[in-house]
């Protein structure tokens with residue numbers, strides 16, 4: 001059996017890198033892949049047979065004979081046996097460091113769990129580490145809070161207090177909007193009966209006013225602030241685990257959508273060790289609450305100076321060219337922090353006869369005021385930095401588009417490449433504005449499926465019209481938008497084939513159960529070619545890499561993957577089962593599946 005190559009930059013055995021026997025003839029290719037279904041994502045989405053690589057770049061795409069003409073003595077020739085080869089995947093919005101560190105934590109794996117399963121899994125984590133000091137927090141991650149079984153089961157400290165440990169426990173929801181503590185944890189966090197809710201946060205209380213153990217939004221900080229920051233070694237382990245996960249999924253470039261110097265230091269360290277196996281882009285948070293836009297952007301400019309490594313080259317490197325801005329929170333319950341144009345609905349009826357009517361809240365005011373956003377965009381344009389704006393609700397989207405429209409007519413604003421991330425609800429009047437203002441929506445396709453957080457509550461508190469247009473992937477596409485993909489890992493597991501399947505079908509996994517069968521709303525899915533373009537060329541565009549990456553064309557960098565099946569030939573539901581057999585970055589093999597049927 002072949003051993004799996006774990007995310008390392010490995011030159012292909014026997015590859016010739018500097019052979020040039022005849023001065024007149026061009027040097028032979030290092031690599032030729034032939035007999036394949038080479039899906040190029042060029043302007044016509046053309047499909048070719050073969051591809052040749054020299055010095056990390058694509059030197060030929062076309063038919064077998066043409067590629068073989070470039071083969072020389074030291075050329076490694078791979079027979080694809082008809083398999084699909086396509087550009088490396090580009091994830092335009094993820095959180096690799098928290099994703100990687102969660103792989104190292106006690107994880108509930110996003111599973112819907114009964115109370116006893118929930119308890120058993122956490123007890124197992126405690127039992128694995130019996131030598132831990134009694135004061136050390138057990139951090140549990142990837143808890144699918146809305147999926148607790150039976151539906152509506154309220155999680156409280158009591159569920160954790162029965163576990164055999166004296167340690168404080170914190171269980172973090174995968175959504176990132178709530179944590180559950182045991183009673184020891186509540187005591188350490190200083191949460192008492194008379195503790196007031198912090199601004200923008202909530203201590204969930206029972207009918208008698210006692211804290212139940214759940215802390216929401218900003219209240220999470222009362223406990224999160226007590227966790228020691230990751231050590232240098234833990235940061236390295238996290239980024240290393242992240243890169244490992246990426247190469248297995250065929251991701252060859254990514255944007256860390258909210259980074260910090262510790263994370264970039266870890267990636268830079270791995271790079272020095274020859275272990276940076278994906279092209280790394282980083283967005284630094286820019287907040288509105290500074291004296292001026294220039295002051296708000298200053299920290300980003302400083303970090304760019306420290307960590308940005310200049311233009312893209314063959315070997316993976318680091319770029320810091322993006323600002324992360326938040327315009328709102330999330331439309332999901334119980335947060336309701338997504339900024340909406342019309343109010344959230346509230347139930348004014350009874351349990352027997354619900355009556356959903358507009359309530360008092362349409363979410364918070366945009367986190368940036370209109371003038372603050374304009375000023376920040378202008379400053380970013382001046383600094384040559386692109387804005388990556390979190391905008392989840394339709395009002396956050398509208399206000400962001402308005403500000404971008406205002407800046408587009410300025411000299412600096414013309415050149416910006418703004419992204420709106422998430423955009424779960426967009427007012428139909430704004431659909432065409434993505435194309436006309438050249439704004440890229442970066443969407444997490446896997447959200448467009450029936451799930452506890454979509455078909456249940458969402459339908460009630462948005463009302464039928466807004467619900468019908470939720471996750472408007474194909475609607476934006478039809479309006480001419482350049483839709484790109486971002487996984488938002490680890491909000492969900494990193495499972496690219498599943499996400500691409502949901503984009504096409506808007507259905508959950510069959511294992512999700514009967515209550516989540518069928519499609520999310522009657523909206524169409526995305527055409528398959530648009531799905532692949534979203535995670536290649538369109539994502540490349542958001543990173544200003546479209547002239548170097550995102551498609552298989554002569555002169556571009558040789559970032560590509562080999563799949564076990566043809567994405568276009570399998571049945572809709574089977575897209576989720578497609579596996580990556582090889583990942584190649586800059587002409588170097590960074591991942592080879594252990595699968596005995598793998599291309600070699």
Ligand SMILES: [Zn+2]
Nearest residue numbers: 093095257488
């Ligand atoms: Zn995110």
